[in-house]
Amino acid sequence: MLESVRSVEPRALTDDPHAVYAELRTAGPVHRITGTDGKPAWLVTRYQDVRRALGDPRLALDRRHALPGNYTGFNLPPALDANLLNMDPPDHTRVRRLVARAFTPGRVEKLRDPVRTLAHTLLDAVEPLGRADLVAAYAAPLPITVICDLLGVPAADRPDFRTWTDTLITPDPARPEAAKRAVGAMLRFYTGLIADKRATPGDDLLSDLIAARDEDGDRLTEDELTSLAFLILFAGYENTVHLIGNSVLALLDHPDVLARLRSEPALLAPAVDEFARFDGPAPLAIRRFPVEDLDIGGVTVPAGETVLLSLASANRDPARFEAPDALRPDAAGAGHLALGHGVHYCLGAPLARMETETALAVLLERLPDLRLDVPRADLRHRPTIRARGLLTLPVTW
Template sequence: MQNTAETGPADPVDVTPLLDDPHTAYAALRASGPVHRITGPDGQPAWLVTRYDDVRAALADPRLSLDKRHAAPGGYRGFALPPALDANLLNMDPPDHTRVRRLVVRAFTAGRVEALRAPVRRVADDLLDAVEPAGRADLIADYAGHLPIIVICDLLGVPRADRRDFRAWTDRLVTPDPSRPELVKQTIGDLLAYFTGLIATKRAQPGDDLLSELIAVRDTPDGTPDGAPDSGAAPGGDRLSEDELTSLAFLILFAGYENTVHLVGNAVLALLDHPEQLRALHRNPAELPNAVEEFMRFDPPGPLAIRRFPREDLDIGGVRVPAGDCVLLSVGSANRDEARFPDADRLDLARDLSGHLALGHGIHYCLGAPLARMETAVALSALIERFPGLRLDVPRASLTHRRTLRARGLISLPVTW
């Protein structure tokens, strides 16, 4: 299954096992070789990197570009996003990446995130208040699916009346309906129209929210609005272009919602699968911060880092990868690599977790990591405190995950207490 410079291309790996039972399938791939040629469910060819050392090194390798302009002709197909949604950090290399990240990182400082802890706990308690009388709930639809969208919309300053649309839009993009391909194009258009309108409203009437702050940063370096937007061309200094502003809002919403939904759901399932760990956490809630790191390692919501394109022919794990080919770095596989994490398939909330890759590594390390950690810890703390007898309300075998390589999340998680 491995491709080397000496032997030439091998037949692509069948990705079906990665959709059905990813942890078992990745273990087999790690054992057979560090890098594999695959054809994804969308028909796109790529190189899949599976071992910890190779994934970690590649995450920080500047020769691997996030900019799609480095893709070989016809070598990459993805969502055809308009420039106003595509000019985001997931498509940027330095120096643009450095400039844009520096402007937005202030929103996710430890102090600012800590100030959100009490409001997030109030939201979590309100959601649990709503389901407690019934004695059962679907933790995805009734809890994990609501909490992140409320939090990220409050952070951005999105009106409450618009939040149902956001959940539907993000769900359609993450798991598109193959029988209705037109929905993706329609959803992208809806998102662009919405953010364009919201930015215009915030520009006219700024609020105490992140989007208003980003608009001030975009309009002038000192934060004093100076009137109408420009044509969208990249500005000089530390300003944002109009496209970068719109794309940042889109990225913060999309990543802040989708990943946290799956992280909370996967963490709860891991605890229900390991009741002794759940009891230990209930007895000692101070261990929750380390537990969140283990949940990220054990079953991350994003098994693959954002795709990369070699700027030149290079070796990854001894495998020659041509310039412009699509490279997928499996952080989900790397985090289960026994060479780095002994007994890696065991959930161990007391494990030494220095170096897990669920949030990335290098200059593209997850911008929202402090918020994701805090939000997940608060969501789990509120749930465990309220329902110490939490248990599954359906047979374990009936639970299903989204069938996609890029997101690892449950469709539903029915529980009772």
């Protein structure tokens, strides 16, 4: 077992995470660290170890396997906490099966034209201005509109949802009550939305899930239903916003790649996987807890302790990817772990890929001379190691 304990500076992992992970990856495959909550955790850094751990059933997501006092995550009420990110098979299998059909590649492909129309509409509003914050004007409203339409969330409720989600993604340590208020507001929102859909079903995913719950309660509990709606909206919004924003910035940082994609738009589909590998929206996988003492990369990790799998580090591992710090818009991203691996592979991956590809295609088509509107050094990412996303992306054209 490793004896040294490393304190990972959170600011370094938001400002320049890839440099920090490269140092850790070189030093060893697994590190005992002190997390941002002051609690100990085990950080896994190398591709093969991360990939193997993602598919290992002995690494549980259910917090009941955590040692008492060893893990302090964000406390959600049961009606929001009974979601796929806290479940292991067989419950995970049962709940995921109910919603997976909504995110198959075939169903997602039917959404491509509506997403393209939405992307054009968003750019119609800002193109005459010659400049915009691309996160606020484009990367954020596109996925939240798509996922809210899919679930059947009324348009009037969407601005509140964005505010609550942003509060939870990057809570202000000086205002802990803000996160609590956001959780309370979201719980009331989902409870009310489900009641409305139950009374007046629509042609949407949430109405379908409510029907499955009401027709056979053994398939979905009420808390699982509410938590599933919460997770689909939360994850479907957050990850795609960051993937679109990070991808645009990667293109602006690599004008040669930008020029190549303009001339070869067919490369956009594989390029999205390369963007996800290069600077994905989730640097870390959801924390896991060994159900028994476990060997990871030659290090014994005791049962019940917190394990953090670094997707960002694995995706820049030179043992797996040739020239991992280069951005190559071809098949270079194949095999990346940005969207997970195994039974917990990202449920909305086909939708996130399609939205990002379409958003980039329309952007390159409409704004041929896109460029940053501020010095590169002025850009800031969200101050959290759990998500990799820009706060703003001021651009001009």
